[in-house]
Amino acid sequence: MSGxxxxxxxxxYGQLEVVHGIDLEVQEKEFVVLVGPSGCGxxxxxxxxxxxxxxxxxxxxxxxxxxxxxxxxxRDVAMVFQNYALYPHLNVADNIAFGxxxxxxxxxxxxxxxKEVGGILGLTEYLERRPAxxxxxxxxxxxxxxxxxxxxxxFLFDEPLSNLDAKLRTQMRAEIKRLHKRLGVTSIYVTHDxxxxxxxxxxxxxxHDGRIEQVGTPMDLFLNPANTFVAGFLGSPxxxxxxxxxxxGETGPIAEFDGxxxxxxxxxxxxxxxxxxVILGIRPEFVTVAAKDEGGNVPVDVDLIETLGSEALxxxxxxxAPFVIRTETVGQMDILDGISxxxxxxxxxxxxxxxxxxxxxxxxxxx
Amino acid sequence: MTNDxxxxxPTTEQLVFDATESQRRRKRTRIQKVGDHLKREWQxxxxxLPTIIWLMVFLYKPMYGLQIAFKDYSVFRGIAGSPWVxxxxxxxxxxxxxxxxxxxxxxxxxxxxLLFGFPVPILLALMFNEVLNQTFKKSAQTIVYLxxxxxxxxxxxxxxxxxxxxxxxxxxxxxxxxxxPIYFLTKPEWFRPIFIGTGIWQEAGFQSIxxxxxxxxxxxxxxxxxxxxxxxxxxxxxxITVPSILPTIIIMLIxxxxxxxxxxxxxxxxxxxxxxxxTADVVNTFIYRQGLQxxxxxxxxxxxxxxxxxxxxxxxxxxxISKRYSRxxxx
Numbered sequence: 001m002s003g004x005x006x007x008x009x010x011x012x013y014g015q016l017e018v019v020h021g022i023d024l025e026v027q028e029k030e031f032v033v034l035v036g037p038s039g040c041g042x043x044x045x046x047x048x049x050x051x052x053x054x055x056x057x058x059x060x061x062x063x064x065x066x067x068x069x070x071x072x073x074x075r076d077v078a079m080v081f082q083n084y085a086l087y088p089h090l091n092v093a094d095n096i097a098f099g100x101x102x103x104x105x106x107x108x109x110x111x112x113x114x115k116e117v118g119g120i121l122g123l124t125e126y127l128e129r130r131p132a133x134x135x136x137x138x139x140x141x142x143x144x145x146x147x148x149x150x151x152x153x154x155f156l157f158d159e160p161l162s163n164l165d166a167k168l169r170t171q172m173r174a175e176i177k178r179l180h181k182r183l184g185v186t187s188i189y190v191t192h193d194x195x196x197x198x199x200x201x202x203x204x205x206x207x208h209d210g211r212i213e214q215v216g217t218p219m220d221l222f223l224n225p226a227n228t229f230v231a232g233f234l235g236s237p238x239x240x241x242x243x244x245x246x247x248x249g250e251t252g253p254i255a256e257f258d259g260x261x262x263x264x265x266x267x268x269x270x271x272x273x274x275x276x277x278v279i280l281g282i283r284p285e286f287v288t289v290a291a292k293d294e295g296g297n298v299p300v301d302v303d304l305i306e307t308l309g310s311e312a313l314x315x316x317x318x319x320x321a322p323f324v325i326r327t328e329t330v331g332q333m334d335i336l337d338g339i340s341x342x343x344x345x346x347x348x349x350x351x352x353x354x355x356x357x358x359x360x361x362x363x364x365x366x367x
Numbered sequence: 368m369t370n371d372x373x374x375x376x377p378t379t380e381q382l383v384f385d386a387t388e389s390q391r392r393r394k395r396t397r398i399q400k401v402g403d404h405l406k407r408e409w410q411x412x413x414x415x416l417p418t419i420i421w422l423m424v425f426l427y428k429p430m431y432g433l434q435i436a437f438k439d440y441s442v443f444r445g446i447a448g449s450p451w452v453x454x455x456x457x458x459x460x461x462x463x464x465x466x467x468x469x470x471x472x473x474x475x476x477x478x479x480x481l482l483f484g485f486p487v488p489i490l491l492a493l494m495f496n497e498v499l500n501q502t503f504k505k506s507a508q509t510i511v512y513l514x515x516x517x518x519x520x521x522x523x524x525x526x527x528x529x530x531x532x533x534x535x536x537x538x539x540x541x542x543x544x545x546x547x548p549i550y551f552l553t554k555p556e557w558f559r560p561i562f563i564g565t566g567i568w569q570e571a572g573f574q575s576i577x578x579x580x581x582x583x584x585x586x587x588x589x590x591x592x593x594x595x596x597x598x599x600x601x602x603x604x605x606x607i608t609v610p611s612i613l614p615t616i617i618i619m620l621i622x623x624x625x626x627x628x629x630x631x632x633x634x635x636x637x638x639x640x641x642x643x644x645x646t647a648d649v650v651n652t653f654i655y656r657q658g659l660q661x662x663x664x665x666x667x668x669x670x671x672x673x674x675x676x677x678x679x680x681x682x683x684x685x686x687x688i689s690k691r692y693s694r695x696x697x698x
Contacts, residue, residue: 078596098593
């Protein structure tokens with residue numbers, strides 16, 4: 001199977017360690033996205049898989065073969081770079097054929113493969129053009145064509161869409177997804193854009209400061225973030241964080257803050273945490289707004305309402321920090337005019353330990 | 368225009384007047400724009416000024432003197448007072464065996480220089496680029512750059528010493544193989560190889576800087592992508608580095624072709640002697656001998672003008688060819 005296995009992968013530049021012993025199993029045909037802020041080590045990890053960076057410590061296997069010391073060309077991987085890395089002096093066909101020519105593939109085979117790939121990516125009419133005469137999206141497609149023409153075991157994508165405008169990015173994202181479905185090649189994709197990660201990935205790996213914070217399906221990470229970092233990183237707008245203290249209530253644990261009381265789920269871990277300081281993670285989407293005359297569980301001061309069409313973002317403040325609510329607009333416009341506060345179901349509140357930032361155990365939100 | 372008798376819009380005269388007025392206004396605006404631009408960017412133009420003055424004083428003002436190529440010039444009568452003789456000096460020039468020999472030598476030596484001298488800096492730059500040991504790379508670069516900073520007189524001294532029949536290192540080495548000492552600098556057949564070789568030794572390192580700079584501008588991801596595709600260092604050099612620096616190579620080639628008749632004549636003057644005139648005398652040394660040593664300023668000016676016109680035609684031709692076939696050109 002052409003999976004990729006990382007065991008304790010470490011990267012250090014002199015004394016400075018930037019990737020701290022990563023463990024990850026990428027299954028055959030899986031699309032895994034490494035996501036995280038700039039400098040989190042995601043690109044370095046990808047480059048170690050490609051063989052462009054030496055692995056300081058740990059074992060890397062591709063297709064069950066230990067490849068730490070194997071040259072990039074012999075790892076049978078193809079990489080798509082952020083700035084396309086197209087050879088400016090070669091036309092599209094020659095760019096796509098470059099890898100095949102280097103490997104001395106017969107001419108007739110090169111020609112037929114270039115044609116086929118050109119057809120798949122909609123580049124047939126541009127095969128004679130040079131990169132300078134192409135648009136950003138077309139260049140990106142050529143870069144992908146160069147990768148897929150070699151029929152590698154693993155595709156590596158290093159932020160391939162970051163140089164495109166928003167509209168083209170959405171379009172290319174769909175094309176990459178479609179291509180993966182069609183070719184079924186194991187893919188590892190690096191991005192700092194959580195929307196790309198959510199839409200493309202079979203599994204997302206969230207990285208921070210050279211470590212993996214959490215691995216899981218997009219929905220799992222969205223619904224059940226393991227810690228405050230993941231909670232804040234995934235989701236747009238991100239999860240709201242509220243400092244609170246758990247107190248015992250008649251109907252189970254209650255989160256208390258600024259004189260407000262929010263009922264929490266009746267879980268052993270939360271009941272055992274009575275008296276401890278916690279952070280409440282509240283997704284903007286999970287909140288229901290209360291009209292002026294209703295009175296919500298938690299009153300908020302609304303600063304601004306951004307109407308986006310079918311939905312609206314309500315920017316409020318709570319504990320002096322921004323608190324965002326995402327709500328539908330249809331049939332609710334009269335409520336939006338005068339929001340008094342919000343309500344939330346107890347099981348939709350994610351509770352994190354304030355000291356460690358980790359989610360208290362046992363909280364699982366089903367998809 | 369309307370036929371309505373009650374029409375009270377502008378008359379044709381008014382329209383013409385308005386058009387002229389708007390043109391004037393537009394013109395004024397353009398002048399104002401230039402004024403605003405100069406006011407805003409005056410520091411840049413101030414920086415440009417010394418170069419413009421230098422060009423005017425040393426390259427444009429002397430052009431006035433070019434007319435002596437068409438005059439029977441006398442120092443006492445001055446440039447303006449000397450009588451016109453048309454193309455007489457050019458006729459004499461092309462009937463002069465020494466000039467024709469100098470022209471032939473110039474072309475041959477330039478061709479050799481281009482053939483052997485032009486690729487060396489490129490190869491040096493490619494080689495430096497492949498050296499991974501930084502200490503070795505820097506030392507090697509310093510060693511090959513150094514001769515550029517040594518005066519031509521000293522270089523000529525080194526060459527004369529190296530090729531000396533009595534104590535020169537070259538004759539010492541060939542002596543080890545039982546070969547009799549050769550008087551290299553007095554033999555016409557040895558002059559060109561020695562001159563071209565010296566030129567390469569002196570300038571190739573320094574000229575390689577331009578190509579090294581061009582190589583530094585090649586995106587590292589092109590190499591990374593090629594590495595993943597399976598390219599060897601050799602393949603990367605020929606399939607990425609060389610094509611990427613090709614525009615720079617072409618520009619340098621055009622400049623070189625433009626200077627094809629501008630052989631470094633100081634070095635020739637320092638190395639040649641009547642015994643080697645046959646292969647060593649070039650147009651510039653001919654001009655120097657005729658003009659400065661022989662006092663035939665008008666004749667020398669005609670030779671110099673001929674040189675300049677040929678260089679101009681060459682650079683224009685090279686530029687046009689390059690523009691048409693490689694999309695790279697000086698202008």
